[in-house]
Amino acid sequence: MGASPLILRGASIWQGWLDRDAQSMMLQDIRDVVRKAPLLRPITPRGQAMSVRMSAAGRFGWVSDSGGYRYSEQHPQTGTPWPEIPHSVMAVWTALSGYHRPPECCLVNFYDSQARMGMHQDRDEQDFDAPVVSISLGEKGLFRIGNHTRGGKTDSLWLSSGDVVVMGGDARLRYHGIDRIQPGSSTLMPNGGRVNLTLRVVTPPA
Ligand code: SIN
Ligand code: FE2
Numbered sequence: 001m002g003a004s005p006l007i008l009r010g011a012s013i014w015q016g017w018l019d020r021d022a023q024s025m026m027l028q029d030i031r032d033v034v035r036k037a038p039l040l041r042p043i044t045p046r047g048q049a050m051s052v053r054m055s056a057a058g059r060f061g062w063v064s065d066s067g068g069y070r071y072s073e074q075h076p077q078t079g080t081p082w083p084e085i086p087h088s089v090m091a092v093w094t095a096l097s098g099y100h101r102p103p104e105c106c107l108v109n110f111y112d113s114q115a116r117m118g119m120h121q122d123r124d125e126q127d128f129d130a131p132v133v134s135i136s137l138g139e140k141g142l143f144r145i146g147n148h149t150r151g152g153k154t155d156s157l158w159l160s161s162g163d164v165v166v167m168g169g170d171a172r173l174r175y176h177g178i179d180r181i182q183p184g185s186s187t188l189m190p191n192g193g194r195v196n197l198t199l200r201v202v203t204p205p206a
Helices: 018-037 087-096
Strands: 006-008 009-014 053-057 060-064 068-072 107-113 119-120 132-138 140-145 155-159 164-167 176-182 192-201
Touching: 006 155, 018 053, 018 087, 018 107, 018 132, 018 192, 053 060, 060 107, 087 132, 087 164, 087 192, 140 192
Parallel strands: none
Antiparallel strands: 006 009, 009 164, 053 107, 060 068, 107 192, 119 176, 132 164, 132 192, 140 155, 140 176
């Protein structure tokens, strides 16, 4: 665990925040989440299936279909509320967010070796004073962060299992994405792949 984070365009990157045991325990917690709320492949409003598979925990999950992107209190296939955010995940928010409100969504992204996530802003939330806290588990992912508008120069960094990124302040609305996964770069998951958890406050401040 580094004593201070690496800073990339205002994002704080805590490399190795979770040790191997903490990663394994969190992964078990996430297996419980996806057992109750199965991973699905969201369809973009333009009709394309995303390569990343998603689930969520907390009051809200982020869903996408032909009707657009939004937060929803139910899993789109089961119609039931999302499971609770595991304590192991909440503890990371408490330690690193520096924010007084708890997260209302823990988005679960699963990347197989082919998956990627195009450059986007996280802007479907209603409290931009709250950071987005992102936890990486499993294989490495090449994270790219750019600007407050699309395009321009960007910086990239490989995120490893146990790394935590805090996107707050100036970084909160920067475009970012995952270019690719590095297959075989982790033994955390027997079948490979990468799990990314993003914690978000969704509703406006009181
Ligand atoms: C995201 O921006 O929602 C995911 C980022 C990541 O997978 O590290
Ligand atoms: Fe994002």
